[in-house]
Amino acid sequence: MKRWLWALVTGLLSGLVAILLMTVVSLTLRLLLGISPVVEAVPDRLAPTIEVNEFLSLLRRYGGYNRLKQLGVGSGLLAQVVAGTLGGMAFAIVVEARAGASRAARRRRGFWFALIGVLSVWVVTLIVLWPVLTANFRGLPPSWARPLVIVGLLLTYAVYGVTVVLTYRWIATRQYIRREVGGGGPIPRRAVLALGLGGALALGSGGLLRLLYTRATFSYDGFRNRGVDLTPITPNDRFYLVTKNVIDPRVAKSAWRLQITGAVENPRTYGFDDLASMPSVTQATTLMCISNGVGDSLISNAVWKGVRLRDLIAASVPRPGVVEVVLHGADAYTDTFEFSKALEPTTLAAYAMNDVPIPDRHGFPVRMIVPGKFGEKNVKWVTRVELVTEEVKGFYEQQGWGPDFNIPIRTGFYAPSFSDPLRVGATVTLRGWAFAPTEGVARVEISLDGGRSWQRAQIDDPGTPISWTFWSYAWRPTSAGSFQLIARAVDTRGEMQSARGTSIVPSGAQGYHRVTARVVG
Ligand SMILES: Nc1nc2c(c(=O)[nH]1)N[C@H]1C(S)=C(S)[C@@H](COP(=O)(O)O)O[C@H]1N2
Ligand SMILES: [Mo]
Numbered sequence: 001m002k003r004w005l006w007a008l009v010t011g012l013l014s015g016l017v018a019i020l021l022m023t024v025v026s027l028t029l030r031l032l033l034g035i036s037p038v039v040e041a042v043p044d045r046l047a048p049t050i051e052v053n054e055f056l057s058l059l060r061r062y063g064g065y066n067r068l069k070q071l072g073v074g075s076g077l078l079a080q081v082v083a084g085t086l087g088g089m090a091f092a093i094v095v096e097a098r099a100g101a102s103r104a105a106r107r108r109r110g111f112w113f114a115l116i117g118v119l120s121v122w123v124v125t126l127i128v129l130w131p132v133l134t135a136n137f138r139g140l141p142p143s144w145a146r147p148l149v150i151v152g153l154l155l156t157y158a159v160y161g162v163t164v165v166l167t168y169r170w171i172a173t174r175q176y177i178r179r180e181v182g183g184g185g186p187i188p189r190r191a192v193l194a195l196g197l198g199g200a201l202a203l204g205s206g207g208l209l210r211l212l213y214t215r216a217t218f219s220y221d222g223f224r225n226r227g228v229d230l231t232p233i234t235p236n237d238r239f240y241l242v243t244k245n246v247i248d249p250r251v252a253k254s255a256w257r258l259q260i261t262g263a264v265e266n267p268r269t270y271g272f273d274d275l276a277s278m279p280s281v282t283q284a285t286t287l288m289c290i291s292n293g294v295g296d297s298l299i300s301n302a303v304w305k306g307v308r309l310r311d312l313i314a315a316s317v318p319r320p321g322v323v324e325v326v327l328h329g330a331d332a333y334t335d336t337f338e339f340s341k342a343l344e345p346t347t348l349a350a351y352a353m354n355d356v357p358i359p360d361r362h363g364f365p366v367r368m369i370v371p372g373k374f375g376e377k378n379v380k381w382v383t384r385v386e387l388v389t390e391e392v393k394g395f396y397e398q399q400g401w402g403p404d405f406n407i408p409i410r411t412g413f414y415a416p417s418f419s420d421p422l423r424v425g426a427t428v429t430l431r432g433w434a435f436a437p438t439e440g441v442a443r444v445e446i447s448l449d450g451g452r453s454w455q456r457a458q459i460d461d462p463g464t465p466i467s468w469t470f471w472s473y474a475w476r477p478t479s480a481g482s483f484q485l486i487a488r489a490v491d492t493r494g495e496m497q498s499a500r501g502t503s504i505v506p507s508g509a510q511g512y513h514r515v516t517a518r519v520v521g
Contacts, residue, residue, distance in 0.1 A: 007096040008089050010172040013194045015088015018163035019081050020201035026156045027208040030247075034138030034330075035152040038125065039076035040246055043069070044132045044332055047244065048398035052505050055399050066218045069246045077209075087117065088164050095168065103173075110165055118161035122154050134384075135332035139251030139365075141259045141269065141383040142328055167194060215250070217243050220361065224297040228415035230433065232461045232470050233284065234300035236354050241361055242289050242298065242375060244395065249330040249381045253365050258312075258349065262326070262387035265317035272351070272365050278307045281348060283369075284467040286435055288407050290374040290396070290508045294501065295412060295515070299435070301467050304369045306350030309385065310343045318387050326386040326394070327368055327379035335377050335394035337370055337405070339387070346371045346466055349382065371466035372437030374405045374508060404507045409436040409497035411444060411487040412513045421518040424480050430473045432457070432513075436491035440465035443490050446473045450484035451512075457487070465492075477519040486512045 026037040036044070050058070062068045095110045126133070136145035171190045223241040225234055258270045282305040292298035309325075318339075325342045328334050341347060348369040351358060358364045363380025370377040376396050397403075415431040422428050434441045444457040455473065463469040469489075477483070490496050501511030 003096070003099070007092040007172065010168060010191065011089040011092025012085055013088070013171060013191060013198065014091065014164045014167035015085040016081070017167045017194055017198045017201060018088060018160045019084020020198055020205055021163050022084065022156050022160040023077070023080065023205040024201060024208060025159045026152075027205060027212060029152050029156070030137070030212065031208070033148065033152070034136045034140070034249065035149055036132070036135045036137060036332075037156075038129070038153070039073050039080060041129050041132050041135065041332075042076055043072040043246075044135065044244070045129050048395045050399060052396075052400040056505060064222070066221055069221075070218065073246050084160060087160075088168070091117075091164050091168060092172075107169070110168065114161040114165050118157045122157050125153055125157075126150060132332040134328060136255075136330055136383075137247070137249040137251075139249060139253075139256030139330045139381065139383060141257040143259065144257075145330075145383075167197075170194070212247055215247050217245055217248050217361075222298075225300045226297045226414075228417050228431075230414045230431075230470075232301060232463065232468070233354065234302055236302070236356065236359055236362070239300040239302060239353075239362065240287075240289065240298045242291070243361070243380075244333055245331050248361060250360055251330055251364055251381055256330075256365055257383065258366060259384040260312050260316040260387075261384060263319040263322050263389050264313075264387055265319065266315070268312075268316050270312070275307050275349065275351060275366065278311065280305055281308055281345070282352075283346060283348070284464060285346070285369050285371050286437070286463075286466065286468045287369075287375050287378055288410070288435070290376060290401060290405070291504055293504055293509050294410075294511050295513045297412075297414075298375070299410075299412075299433075299468070301463075302353050303355070304348060304350040305352035305355075306348035306366070306369065308345055309347045309349055309368070310345065312349060312385065313342060313387070316387075319389075321389040322387045324388050324391060326384075326388055326392050327377075327382050328384040328386065329363075329379050330381035330383050333379060333381075333395050334392075335379050336388075336392050336397065337373055337377050341370060341373065342385075344371075349385075372407055374407055376401075377405055401506050407435065407437050408508065408510050409441075409489050409491055409495065410434065410510075411489045411497065413485065413487055413515050418515050418517055421520045422477055424477055424519055424521045427474050427476045430457075430475055430485065431470070432472075432487050433468045433470055434487070434489035435463075435468040436465075436489055436497075438465050439491040439493050439495075441469040441489050442492045442494070444469070444471045445488050445490070447486040447488075448475060448483055451486055454488075477517075480519050480521040483517045483519060484514055485517055486514050488512050 029035040094113045133146045133149045134142035225240045261267045284303045286301040289298035322339045324336045326336045350369045367380040411434040413432040434444045445454040457471040457473040461470040498510045
């Protein structure tokens, strides 16, 4: 009985030391080489498999995407430590199973158990995480990233296995077990030392975690482009932000490559300078997230510079029968759009945003710009464009978003703030934006009486078919009360935006933006 207790405690300590060391190693690999640790890869693997309504109810239950990310990684880390500790105890049970076994026999059992254990966990990890093993947060393209992760995972698991074996051997020599069983003396010094080592490793991994936490996306994921001072071109530091990641890629330009692969005659790999030396296009394009509710501000507009995707595709000579392109990001994010969209002259592999290199958060060094398609199609940190002859589903598409990802005609008020009352007889300038891809806005209409009558707004900045329009309307209220103001837009084909309110799921919200203005005498 006592022998077992000591063996299990020794196993627990060894498992703990080993899993903490493994955590330190995997976090270091994340920092230096951009290899995603299992705790980060598992949520990436699971998220697309969650049905969209379930996904949104999880977001609601846990208080948003950030909270859900924190919960996912946090519980993953905890589960990893628990599993590692249990692994050490299992090791002890296997080693000590036969009471009379010789020291050499016990060592042999331990060695084989650790080896088989490490290899089988590795193989299971590779099978389960296969689709996301293409991630490399330093920007290596998928075909280089995958072998690197495979080796990296083996290395981290080997660190665990070797540490369990050595730590166990070190604390629990056969003599020690015998001595303890016989004498029941004080806690052996080596166990105390191991505990100290575990503590030091816990501090080390805690430090690394803190360092990574400062790079986490929690402070900005879901950042909105709000305010009464919006401008037609959104400055980079006010451009809305959405990311699936806990820690966004920090791509090293020298490691980064863009591959054109799939159903092509000449697969090609481009470095950054190759792209930068090709003929380029500069265009303003508005991006909007599919989750942008009516009246919300997950929408922004920037001037993007980049290479036409169709030039890259032409250089690789597509085979007949291509229906879609699949974009892969350095974060193993994927999304798709029709081949015909890829061939449009405004679909870009962009490398500059408002005259500067694309900021890390917005997809440095290269992101896709896909005018008129919801934000998700504008893949950031893109590393591969794959031409496919059958339909494939991207990260959010797998959840059940879509199937239509075309941004519908939209309008929104952004000024004044409407939280302060307006005054009878004082003129106030109502301001807003309108977006009607890919036809362009023809006119914007305002109602000051809840939709009974409509007035034409003035167009201050017409925008383009792929970038938003800014409009205004000078209003002088003549009586006090509460007024429902509504805005709606019509595109250049004469199509009026839909009045019917729809939910964000599955293909984005529609409907008129309505605000209430309070007017006092
Ligand atoms: N690689 C990658 N690209 C991505 C995402 C992502 O998580 N990873 N998020 C998408 C989503 S949902 C949106 S709305 C836009 C947001 O781009 P922005 O943060 O530059 O505004 O990026 C898209 N591209
Ligand atoms: Mo999005």
